Amino acid sequence: SSFAELSYVKNRIKYKTVQLFLTIIVLIYMCAGVFYSTENATRKNGLGTLEFYECLYFLVVTISTVGYGDISPTNNISRLVVIVMICIGIAVIPAQVSELASLISSASEYDTSFNSKEKHVVVCGHIVHENLKEFLNEFFHEVLHAFFFFKE
Numbered sequence: 001s002s003f004a005e006l007s008y009v010k011n012r013i014k015y016k017t018v019q020l021f022l023t024i025i026v027l028i029y030m031c032a033g034v035f036y037s038t039e040n041a042t043r044k045n046g047l048g049t050l051e052f053y054e055c056l057y058f059l060v061v062t063i064s065t066v067g068y069g070d071i072s073p074t075n076n077i078s079r080l081v082v083i084v085m086i087c088i089g090i091a092v093i094p095a096q097v098s099e100l101a102s103l104i105s106s107a108s109e110y111d112t113s114f115n116s117k118e119k120h121v122v123v124c125g126h127i128v129h130e131n132l133k134e135f136l137n138e139f140f141h142e143v144l145h146a147f148f149f150f151k152e
Contacts, residue, residue: 031085038077
């Protein structure tokens with residue numbers, strides 16, 4: 001049924017949102033760990049070692065395209081790690097965002113069930129003037145009767 005399909009779409013939207021969030025987190029943490037190892041293994045010139053949180057900071061600033069320049073790779077292996085992270089980010093994240101946007105746009109606010117406390121009527125079928133007139137007379141017969149016969 002359409003309600004089951006809507007439920008499926010809403011669950012897929014939640015799933016894809018979590019998947020996108022986790023992809024970004026895993027990508028940053030994984031690359032931060034590799035960057036931390038490669039950068040601190042060959043760091044010299046009195047620069048000292050980087051803390052893990054500094055590597056996280058550097059990669060978040062890099063992947064967000066802000067790039068302050070206060071921390072930068074000092075060797076080719078670390079530069080390669082950053083290049084790989086950027087390439088993976090460019091390939092994976094937009095594809096996931098696109099899929100999520102497609103799911104969100106396919107979900108319509110009109111695909112939900114009607115949850116109203118008020119009484120309502122749904123008229124279906126081929127509606128012609130005579131059928132509509134007959135339906136309305138039958139539907140409102142109590143209101144019309146009270147209005148016309150008990151009017152002072």
